[in-house]
Amino acid sequence: MDQVEIFKALSNKTRLQILAWLKEPELNFPGQLEHTNFQDGVCVGQIQQKSGLTQSTVSEYLALLQRAGLVESKRKGQWTYYKRNEAAFEKLSQLILSNV
Amino acid sequence: MDQVEIFKALSNKTRLQILAWLKEPELNFPGQLEHTNFQDGVCVGQIQQKSGLTQSTVSEYLALLQRAGLVESKRKGQWTYYKRNEAAFEKLSQLILSNV
DNA sequence: TTGGTATATCGGAAAATTCCGATATATCTT
DNA sequence: AAGATATATCGGAATTTTCCGATATACCAA
Numbered sequence: 001m002d003q004v005e006i007f008k009a010l011s012n013k014t015r016l017q018i019l020a021w022l023k024e025p026e027l028n029f030p031g032q033l034e035h036t037n038f039q040d041g042v043c044v045g046q047i048q049q050k051s052g053l054t055q056s057t058v059s060e061y062l063a064l065l066q067r068a069g070l071v072e073s074k075r076k077g078q079w080t081y082y083k084r085n086e087a088a089f090e091k092l093s094q095l096i097l098s099n100v
Numbered sequence: 101m102d103q104v105e106i107f108k109a110l111s112n113k114t115r116l117q118i119l120a121w122l123k124e125p126e127l128n129f130p131g132q133l134e135h136t137n138f139q140d141g142v143c144v145g146q147i148q149q150k151s152g153l154t155q156s157t158v159s160e161y162l163a164l165l166q167r168a169g170l171v172e173s174k175r176k177g178q179w180t181y182y183k184r185n186e187a188a189f190e191k192l193s194q195l196i197l198s199n200v
Numbered sequence: 201t202t203g204g205t206a207t208a209t210c211g212g213a214a215a216a217t218t219c220c221g222a223t224a225t226a227t228c229t230t
Numbered sequence: 231a232a233g234a235t236a237t238a239t240c241g242g243a244a245t246t247t248t249c250c251g252a253t254a255t256a257c258c259a260a
Binding site for chain 1: 247251
């Protein structure tokens with residue numbers, strides 16, 4: 001758990017927004033077919049549309065969030081689904097009280 | 101409470117280190133005379149010595165931490181004492197669970 | 201195999217951050 | 231007032247981050 005890497009990942013308005021959206025996928029990504037059940041999260045294209053940034057930027061942002069451990073991804077066919085890693089946020093919350 | 105500003109302030113190893121040192125001033129800054137009682141925190145020079153960075157850099161880092169609300173300062177004569185704003189860390193810890 | 205769709209990676213211009221040395225300001229002492 | 235000490239601010243070189251367009255890769259469908 002690299003603290004600086006995590007805080008850098010959180011130091012961007014769009015990335016914070018993506019993380020917030022991923023808290024309620026059903027609400028924030030109605031465009032994604034429900035049969036996916038949002039079990040594995042939301043695919044890159046949905047997030048890209050909503051963010052208004054380019055595909056490459058969003059893909060890189062998600063990879064960056066994943067390297068920091070804040071999200072997890074799962075490839076399914078041609079789609080990559082991303083979802084929050086809630087345990088990481090709980091750890092981070094604790095860490096701020098105990099270590100920072 | 102500007103989230104991005106806070107996370108940016110925390111995205112630096114030296115600044116995290118300074119915040120950690122300020123948790124136990126008596127232990128980490130024995131050079132500072134005890135009559136100050138560390139009531140108002142630690143002065144810039146002590147932090148500068150310990151960090152190994154230049155005076156200007158440390159002064160700017162402390163100002164940056166203050167703008168983010170993570171530390172408070174008190175001028176006393178020619179010294180400026182900095183101490184942690186513990187309430188800010190508690191808020192941040194909560195915020196990570198509820199908003200991020 | 202060919203073309204279409206979803207995502208990842210590359211190369212780079214512009215903006216922000218890091219950290220420095222020089223200098224300015226504030227306060228204390230004599 | 232003059233010099234010493236503590237801190238703040240300024241200007242800038244080097245590095246990192248932001249975000250893009252172009253291109254590569256992976257998978258699917260006909």
